[in-house]
Amino acid sequence: MNNFFNLNESNLSITVKMEDLKALFFKWEDEWAKKVAEANKLKEQQEWYNSRETANIFRKSISTINRWKHSGFLTAKTIGGMDYYNKKEIELKMKA
Numbered sequence: 001m002n003n004f005f006n007l008n009e010s011n012l013s014i015t016v017k018m019e020d021l022k023a024l025f026f027k028w029e030d031e032w033a034k035k036v037a038e039a040n041k042l043k044e045q046q047e048w049y050n051s052r053e054t055a056n057i058f059r060k061s062i063s064t065i066n067r068w069k070h071s072g073f074l075t076a077k078t079i080g081g082m083d084y085y086n087k088k089e090i091e092l093k094m095k096a
Helices: 018-045 051-058 062-071 087-095
Strands: 005-007 012-014 048-050 076-079 082-086
Touching: 018 076, 018 082, 048 051, 048 087, 051 062, 051 082, 051 087, 062 082, 082 087
Parallel strands: none
Antiparallel strands: 005 012, 048 082, 076 082
């Protein structure tokens, strides 16, 4: 008897049809491609800097930029796991 879920003491087995696995993969690939395209669009507009560029502008480490983000000193837009910082906000912080 072939069960969909097969549980024993230490293992979990899941049976998935190849067509379902392919469909799931292509869905994930589509979602990732959309996130990358959105990030590239932001980058092309040059209204946003990534963490490394922001760190270079402030002459600080990326860790400092992350701390500033978590403290609310900087506001980040996260796309596809990457943080982007608004160019105008950075310019204002640099003048302060």
